[in-house]
Amino acid sequence: MSLLARAAALDAADPLAQFRDRFLPAPSVIAYLDGNSLGRPLAATARLMDDFVRGQWGDRLIRGWTDGWLEWPLTLGDRLGAVALGAAAGQTVVADSTTVLLYKLARAAVDARPGRRKVVLDTDNFPTDRYVLEGIAAERDLTLVWITTDPAGGITGEQVREVVDEDTALVLFSHVAYRSGWLADVPEINRIAHEAGALTMWDLCHSVGSVPVRLDDWGVDLAVGCSYKYLNGGPGAPAFAYLRRSLQDSLRQPIQGWMGHRASFEMGPGYEAATGIRALLSGTPPILAMVPLHANLDLLAEAGIEAVRAKSLLLTDFVLELADEWLAPLGVEVVSPRSAGRRGGHVTLRRPGFERLLEPLWDSGVIPDYRRPDGLRIGPAPLSTSFTEVHQGLSVVRDLAEKIQ
Template sequence: MNAHPAHAVPAPPDPLEHFLDEFVPGDDLVAYLDGNSLGRPLLATVESVPHFVRDNWGGRLIRGWDEGWLTRAEELGDRIGAACLGAAAGQTIVADSTTVLIFKLLRASIDARPGRDELLIMRDEFPTDRFIVERLADDHGLTIRWIDAPADAGVTPGLIAQHTSERTIAALISGVSYRSGWWADMAAVTETVQAHGALMIWDCSHAVGSVPLALDAWGVDMAVGCSYKYLNGGPGAPAWAYVAERHHHRFRNPIPGWLGAREPFAMTTAYSPAPGIRRLVSGTPPIVGMLPLADMLSLIERAGIAAIREKSVALTSYAIALIDDLIPDAHLASPRDPERRGGHITVDHPHARRAVEQLWGEGVIPDFRHPSGVRIGLSPLSTSFAEVDRGVRALAQALA
């Protein structure tokens, strides 16, 4: 590795710097470069959770359901839709885990497209997505059309067109690839899939809160995402799902539960789905688990997704410039074009696994991705440019 003077690559200005102080500082952190796996908690959450336990749960007890808890999942869904998804009210709800919601959306899609027998997914898609597609295909006698893309890229309209036909039920694709950070042209891919009468389902786990989405304008059918990455909901936080209003009347929840029923408290009647997005709900909403997510949405609403995206591009561009300068023998396995790059990048190097293990012990926290990737996740509201500088310099030393 060549010797380089400190700060050979100048950091850009940071108009969102004042948000950094709103997060809980880590005791031994030198650089946290994994915000796209688990977002940092807010200082506000340190106060809101015990306040809820003491005053709302402890003080109001079961009366809390009638005083706002029953509608919390829809209200929070509407906030996610407005701040992050470009979605009008009444189409997004918080419920279950990402895994369960993906299953629900895919299973409902199979019902909605009788006579078709193919599902589309990337061969390098996130494991959960692949596992669910494989199980549903096996259960229903369907064929999987596997889509291959370069390791440093992802799906394109041309690529998806090669695999879509009148047999296609639905395509399940990540809006931002979990490994490369490739941000798909979601509008064009959606249009290509729908041209054959198929449904487009986007997994937005690595996109929501990081890139501006316009699900309504793009005509997306369904979307899903976790809330513990850029939405900072905490480990195991409840996920969210979006179903376009035009599909509500025929959406059939494969896991019917009491709170998704038209009359939840009519305990002796047969199941009849609730109107609107609430029909996607199965069981009792995770009220406590929504608290950190609500706190982070307040920050996102204040900052605005456009400003968040602008800093995200600056952060990843700065990291790439440092890597080019300090780690010339590494391979950037992510798009250099910021228009196609989400909020994280992956660097391939034969010493990646060993380097990440070493860095974690030093308080520098990137992420290892098999077989040779160091993934650097940069959450715009909680990551500073100085942190990126420290982290990439430490990575260069560890890889050397």
């Protein structure tokens, strides 16, 4: 069977094929392979946005706050927790950006472990995670303990065991590494950190909506993630934060705003934190930016995260097959895990000079993205990407790689 025929057979057998038609068409694109960076918009999202502007905002105006907007950070958080995070109600909130929520939770975590001076992180984590912790370490006079991770791999339990001790306040890693797609063993790393008395925090940006997450079962303390990748929330869509219920009375986030007050509209002197997950709020919620999440969570709930993961693995297996057949002879190296148990939702291909490939690929209607050093990330989103689309996109990569040495 030819690779094209194989792609067609996989599409014919795909139980999620019907969902591709739910997304708005992109006439200039022949292969969108960047779902791990920015998801495609749903047709339902366009309708919801129009209805919201004309109806809830346009007609109800300020009355919309008492119609339910004030509760959206919590109700959407609970829905996200149930559909994608394995989190019981009352532990997830939608608000702010990933960076801001990282700061809130990490500062609260280190302050909740007074006397402990170390924070453990890895050298290849996403820049915002590293930058935020560098700033907190400077503020609180903490020591950062860096674990060197291979850009083609990711963090392991053995590495964590070597550095955590009774002086460790917090460990922070990504569930899926942004560069390689390495899928970390969250329960094992949590167990190791907890044995030392440290809190654990996870960045879920590259896993939520693609890889099953079970925050409650895994014993996660804190987590953050964005909603514009596999959740298709749109550019700059709000992030989410998870705070385990048993920690909500003892952790205090540092950005004290009126929405996190126990009685926001009393507007009195002095700050008194709200109880529960609401205390993670600070300013006015980004209501307009939350609208797409309603449609996207409906879609994910209908498809089911386990089915999404099953197709994701088939898609990335097919990427590996095409890379081995077409690109390896051209000097292209796969720098992502080949084992399904350790691979997230994307595959990174590497060859010196690959940065020169991105612009002609985009001009050709094939949209991956590029990460230094020399990495082309292929991130097919299971609900919007076909196997034939992956075949078409990788064939253009092959043709351009032959020309651009």
